[in-house]
Amino acid sequence: MNTSIYIAKRYLFSRKKVHAINIISGVSMLGVFIGSAALVIILSVFNGFEKVILSLYSNFTPELRIEPKQGKTFDPNTPYFNALHRDPKLFSYTEMLEEKALIRYGPTGEFIGTVRGVSDEFLKNDQLDSTIERGSFTLKNQGRPMAVIGATVQGKLSINIHDQLSPLQIYSPRRNASGSADPLSEFEVKYIYPSGIFNIQQDFNGLIITPIDFMRDLLNEPKNISAIDLNYKKGTDLKAVQLDIEDKVGSMYTIKNRYEQNADLYKTLNYERWFIFMILTFVLIIAIFNIIGSLTMLVIDKQKDIAILTSLGADKQLIQGIFFFEGMMISFIGCVAGIIVGLIFCIFQEQFGFIKFGDNLTAIDAYPIALKFTDFILVFLTVTIIATIASGISARLSIKRLDEIKQEL
Secondary structure, eight states, X not given: OXXXXXXXXXXXHSOOSSHHHHHHHHHHHHHHHHHHHHHHHHHHHHHHHHHHHHHHHTTXXXXXXXXESSSSOBOOOSHHHHHHHTOTTEEEEEEEEEEEEEEEETTTEEXXXXXXXXXXXXXXXXXXXXXXXXXXXXXXXXXXXXXXXXXXXXXXXXXXXXXXXXXXXXXXXXXXXXXXXXXXXXXXXXXXXXXXXXXXXXXXXXEEEEEHHHHHHHHTOSSOBSEEEEEEOTTOOHHHHHHHHHHHHGGGEEEEEHHHHTHHHHHHHHHXXXXXXXXXXXXXXXXXXXXXXXXXXXXXXXXXXXXXXXXXXXXXXXXXXXXXXXXXXXXXHHHHHHHHHHHHHHHHHHHHXXXXXXXXXXXXXBOOOOOOHHHHHHHHHHHHHHHHHHHHHHHHXXXXXXXXXXXHO
């Protein structure tokens, strides 16, 4: 075993003459322990949020979406789109037509929300029923169009899905409207009964999902659509598919993957993740740099030992090595213990979800966890880099007064 490491280990676990050295060393190790555990937990929680968002949003956010670059709608009846619909790799090809509308329910309830009409292949998603709080995800009942409404819409209008005498009234401005004394005559109004209430996330809970034929009648739009939503079978290279579609449809359309459809959300999530990481890293820096104070006091405590070692032929490099490895050991023990405890905490949270949100409006009730091996490497490297700097400074200080110590003794 390296002489510096052996002596550093003896110093680490031996009792010091000055009891404060033990306390400072313990505080430094505890700080590294807490900081490392917190980093592992925070990174895993943010990974969990990203995973949950992907799984929740997949119900209403397709793997790829084709939208017009200019205008709100486009005609999907082109040779390429018809050929794309027949692609054997496709799982679902959903035509979508949506618009803001005024929704009324009962004598006084009013809400401005987004009404989205979807074609039949939208219902191929077998996870839709898992989003339903009440009722069912039914868009047609005996040939009659039905609406599935978000929890926000239901909460604003107090909609009773079992009341067959009170339909939703959906108002949309007429295209050819002209000035009139009666403002309501400027709107196209359609009636539809709700069949279910879904609850996903605030961004989607203001939606009303209807059959696309209902939206065509409401908007007087017989052929154009707002977007084409594409979902592919497992194993499909979505990046390659996206590039191929972009190459073939030209510059008139934009093709967005899930990240691009929710770019602001993902950016915010990543910014928060790295902002918290930086804050906890500063906590680690403070904790680890306490090692400098601890090792400085240890140098004072071990003055006789240092003088004896130098008299026996120990050079400055060996003396520096003792205190360098002492600092690294304090950091390493705290880091490894923190990572292990953080891992155990994450596993328990993932299995049992004992820390809850306390918010009934969310689709998940406990903080999500997703473990990534790269996060553990990141935490370990972060602690190692900071500890190396702090221990290096301490090691240099340990030989600064070496000649004075020898003269005093």
